[in-house]
Amino acid sequence: MLWIVNFGFVMPNAQNVYFLIGSSSNGTNIFFVRNDLLGDLQTRKSEDAYIRSQFRESSDPDGNLTFLDFDDRFNLIKDFEVYDLTTGENIRIQGIN
Numbered sequence: 001m002l003w004i005v006n007f008g009f010v011m012p013n014a015q016n017v018y019f020l021i022g023s024s025s026n027g028t029n030i031f032f033v034r035n036d037l038l039g040d041l042q043t044r045k046s047e048d049a050y051i052r053s054q055f056r057e058s059s060d061p062d063g064n065l066t067f068l069d070f071d072d073r074f075n076l077i078k079d080f081e082v083y084d085l086t087t088g089e090n091i092r093i094q095g096i097n
Helices: 070-077
Strands: 008-010 017-023 030-034 081-084 089-092
Touching: none
Parallel strands: none
Antiparallel strands: 008 017, 017 030, 081 089
């Protein structure tokens, strides 16, 4: 189980807290630093660190690359359900703020 907060996360029963410090410029990765190693690094809120994915490496069910852009990829998965850690409920991807 992992608890995500607005700018970091805590593993239950863990002594360390990890803080969001940024994301890659192409929108593929986000980076967290453990609280005892944070030093002068600035923490960021998730909405400030978010960068829309620039990748176009989607594939069809047969494994062929489709090169869909972000909006087209989103439309394919928007009705899939994911588990919301905050509410403890399943929600559709399109409902994520």
